Amino acid sequence: MQHSEAADIFNKDVERTTWHDETLWWVRQKRDKVAFQIPEWELLRETASQIKNNVLSNLHDYLVSFEEQAIRNGVKVHWAADAAEHNQIVLSILRENNINSLSKSKSMLTEECHMNEFLSHNGIDVIDTDLGERIVQLRQEPPSHIVMPAIHLKKEDVSDTFHEHLNTEKGNNAPQYLTEVARHHLREKFLERKLALTGVNFAVAETGEFVVCTNEGNADMGAHLADVHIACMGFEKIIPKREHLGVFLRLLARSATGQPITTYSSHFRKPCEGQQMHIVIVDNGRSTQLGRKDFRNSLKCIRCAACMNTCPVYRRSGGHSYHNAVAGPIGSILAPNLDMTKFADLPFASTLCGSCSNVCPVKIDIHDQLYKWRQVLVQSGHAPTVKKLGMKAMNFTFSHPAAYQLGGSVGRKIMKALPFLVNNGMNPWFKNREMPEPPSESFRDWYKKNRKK
Amino acid sequence: MKVGLFIPCYIDQFYPQVGVATLELLEKLGCEVGFPLNQTCCGQPMANSGFEHLAGSCSQLFIDNFSEFDYIVSPSGSCTLHVKEHVGIHPKGGIYELTEFINDVLKIDKLDARFPHKVGLHQSCHGQRGLKLSQMSELNAPGFSKPEKLLRMVDGLDLVTLDRKDECCGFGGTFCVTEEAVSVRMGIDRVRDHVKNGTEVLTGGDTSCLMHLEGIIRREKLPLKVMHIAEILNFSN
Amino acid sequence: MSSRESILSKIKASQPEQRALPGLTGLNLQVDSVFQKYREVLTSIGGTVVEVRSFDEIKAFIKSEYNTSLRLITTLPELADIAETGWLEADPHSLSDVELTIIRGVFGVAENGAIWLTENEMGQRVAPFICQNLAIIIQKENIVADLHLAYERIGNEENSFSTFLAGPSKTADIEQSLVLGAHGSRSLVVFVL
Secondary structure: OOHHHHHHHHHHOHHHHHHHHHHHHHHHHHHHHHHOOOOOHHHHHHHHHHHHHHHHHOHHHHHHHHHHHHHHOOOEEEEEOOHHHHHHHHHHHHHHOOOOEEEEOOOHHHHHOOHHHHHHHOOOEEEEOOHHHHHHHHOOOOOOOOOOOOOOOOHHHHHHHHHHHHOOOOOOOOHHHHHHHHHHHHHHHHHHOOEEEEOOOEEEOOOOOEEEEEOOOHHHHHHHHOOEEEEEEEHHHEEOOOOHHHHHHHHHHHHHHOOOOOOEEEEEOOOOOOOEEEEEEEOOOHHHHHHOOOOHHHHHOOOOOHHHHHOHHHHOOOHHHHOOOOOHHHHHHHHHHHOOOOOOOHHHOOOOOOHHHHHOOOOOOHHHHHHHHHHHHHHOOOOOHHHHHHHHHHHHHHHOHHHHHOOOOOOHHHHHHOHHHOOOOOOHHHHHOOOOOOOOOOHHHHHHHHOOO | OEEEEOOOHHHHHHOHHHHHHHHHHHHHOOOEEEOOOOOOOOOHHHHHHHHHHHOHHHHHHHHHHHOOOOEEEEOOHHHHHHHHHHHOOOOOOEEEEHHHHHHHHHOOOOOOOEOOOEEEEEOOHHHHHHOOOEOOOOOOOOOOEHHHHHHOOOEOOEEOOOOOOOOOOOOOOOHHHHOHHHHHHHHHHHHHHHHHOOOOEEEEOOHHHHHHHHHHHHHOOOOOEEEEHHHHHOOOO | OOHHHHHHHHHHHHOOOOOOOOOOOOOOOOOOOHHHHHHHHHHHOOOEEEEOOOHHHHHHHHHHHOOOOOEEEEOOHHHOOOOEOOOOOOOHHHHHHEEEEEEEOOEEEOOOOOEEEEHHHHOOOOHHHHOOEEEEEEOOOOEEOOHHHHHHHHOOOOOOEEEEEOOOOEEOOOOOOOEEOOOOOOEEEEEEO
C-alpha cells in the first residue's frame, strides 16, 4: 500500500491522529529543551557532521582497522553483503552452538533484514526484549518508529495484547503495571537464553570496541547472561576514535528523546571469559548508496529519529504508512536506494518543509535529498503515467505565455495548468477545502489597465 | 533601482489584490517597478514533483522576462526560493522575497500602515527554512523574523503568539492532492492553533499556503480572515 | 571473492574524496559547580545523590533504606559486614535474586548524570544491571563537567567492558509514560564521598 493510502486510513481515526501528533510533538519539545541548554549545540552538530564526513571518506580503512582491532580483542568478525547473508550468518552461529532460541535487544538492522521471520522459519525462537519491540512482536506488527517502536499504540491496545499473551488483568491499562509484568516475563527469558543479539550504535575504528545504548538495560541483561553475543551493524556505524564518542553520545539521546544521555551506554571490547562475541558487518545496499553522490550523506545517520518526531507528515500518518523498517524522512531517503519501484512513493510523502534537516544531529540535508530523489525516480521511470501527462501539459502552458494568457476566463487557465486546482468534485482538493474564487480580473489585466498606459 | 516584479501564477489568477498591494507598497517605498507581461510560472510545481528536467523551457522564459532588472522581487517565499535555487538567473542586486527585500535592501524602520487587528503570522517553510526569513525553532540560535519586524511597524496591529510558531501547513505543492488526508489535517491543525490563540486575520508571505488554509477556513466556516502580508503592510485607512 | 573483499572493494571505489577530521575544541560545557550540576541532572533522570562523609554513613543509609534481609552484594571490603563479597566468580545467573548491588564508580559526569564503570568496579558485568536496586560510590572530586572531559580522562585505557550508567533503568514505550525499572535496576543512589 502506498504511503498516501495508508495515511488516509490512519487519518480516519481523528482522535488517534491528534494523539499521535501531540505525543511526538511533545518529544520534539523535550528535544528542544535539552538541546537549548547546551550553548554550543550547533557547533556540536557541525562537529558531528564533519566527523561523519571524514568517516564516509575513509570507510575502507576504518573498517579494516576496526576489524583488526576487534580480532585482536578476541571477537569474531563476519561480513554480510546483503540481508540474506546476514541472516544466514546469525543462523549458522546458532547452529554451531546448538542453540535454538535467542534474546534480541533493539536492532533496526535486523528489522531491515527481516531476520525474525527468517529465523522463525528455521525453527529459532526470537524474543524481542525492548518493551516496545516486545509489544509489537506479540501483535505481529513491525515497529512504527525506530526509537519508540510502539508509539502508534495506546495503553489500552497494550493492555489487550498483554492480557491475551501474558495473562495480565483485563482492562488494567496502567503503564506501571504493564511494564512490571513485562519485566518479569522478559527476566525469565534473559536468564534462560544462551544467545543474545544486539545492535550497535557506534563502532570505534581505533579500538575495535562498540557501544550499545539503551534505557531499559535489555542489551546488557541479554549480553551478560548469554554464552554467545552477536552484535550486528551496518558498516556506516564506524567512527574514527574513542574521543568522538563524546560528541555522538552528547547528541544522540538529546536528539532522540530529550534525555541528556541514555541510561546505559555500554562499551563492549572483549568477550567475557568463556563467552563468544561476534560482530556482523552488513552492507545491504550501503555501498551503493555510498556511490550516489547526492545521497551518500544519508549514511551519516545515527538513528536518533529526531527527524520523525519533528516531521508534520510522520506525526499525522504513523510509521507503518512508510512500509519500510525505517520510517519518516530518513527512511524516505534510505529506502529508494534499496528498491526504487517499491519505495517510489516515499520521497513524495513530504512537504519539503525542511524541519528534518534542522533537527538532524549530523546535519544530513534530508529535505534536499527528498527533492533529489523525486528527480531520480521520475527520470528513471518511476512516476505514474497520469502524473507525467499532467506535468507535460503544465510545462507547455507555463512555457508559452500565449497559452497561459489565452486559456479562458480568469482562474480557468491556471486550473488547467495546476491539476490540483481543477474545479470539480473529483479533485481531492475539494474534498475538504473550498476552491479559491476566481476574481473578475487577473493581476495582469489590472496592471495593463492601471500601469501600462 | 529597477525592480522586476515576479507575480506567481496563483496570485495573478486568483489573488490579484496581492499583486496590487505588492506593487503599490514597493512604489510607496520609492522603487521603480516593472512587471514583464509575458511571465507565467517559475516552474516550481513541476520541479517539486520530480520533473525539474521538464522545467527548462519554463526557466528560459523566466530568464528572458527578467534579464533587464537589477532586482527581482516576489510576494512568495516559495517561488523566490525556487527561482534562486533552480532557474539560473542572477540579477545584479539579487532575487528577494518581498519582506526580505524591504528589510535587507530598502532597510526601512517605519511604515505608513495601520491595521488594528489581532494578526497571526503563518511562516511558510520555504520562506523561513529555505530563505531564512526568520529563525527556525529547531536551532539553538538567536531569534529574528523579517516579516514580524515589518508587521510590528504597522500601527494598531496585535501580533498573536502561536503554540507552534513554524509548523508546516501541509500545502506542499502537489502534495496537497496526492497526500490529501495528511495535507488537510496539517492545515486544520494550523488553523486551530490560530483560532485558539485569538487570530482574527491570518497572514503570511506565501499565497499558496494561504490558499490552502483559506480553503479549509471557508469549508469549516470559521470566523478568520486571510490576507497576504503585502496587503497588511500596504493597508491604511 | 568473499563478501569481505567485495564489500571493501566496493566501498573503496565509492567513498568520496578525503575530508579532514574536525578538532574537538570549543565544545566544552561551562559549569559553575560540577557537583551541583551533577546532583541536579541525576535527580532529573530519576537518581538520588546522597552526600556522605564515611562508610559508616553509607551503611546507616543502606540499613534504613533497603530491606537488608534480602540479598545485598558489594565489591567493597569496607562493606563486607552488611553485604556479600564472595560472588565475583559465581555464575552470573545466580545474581538474579540480588536486591541491592553496591559498587564504586570511577567518576561522574555533571552534564548528564552518568557514572563511568569498568569491569573492575562491577565485579561481574551483569552485577549493576541484574539487581533490583543499585548504589554507586564516587569521590566528590571525581566528577567532570562533560563527556569530552570524560573521554579525555578515560584516554586509551583498555577495558574489556565498561559503561556510562545514568540513573535507574527506564522505559516510556507505553504511551510515552515514564516508568522506572524496565529491565535493570529500579533505583539508583549515588553516594558522594
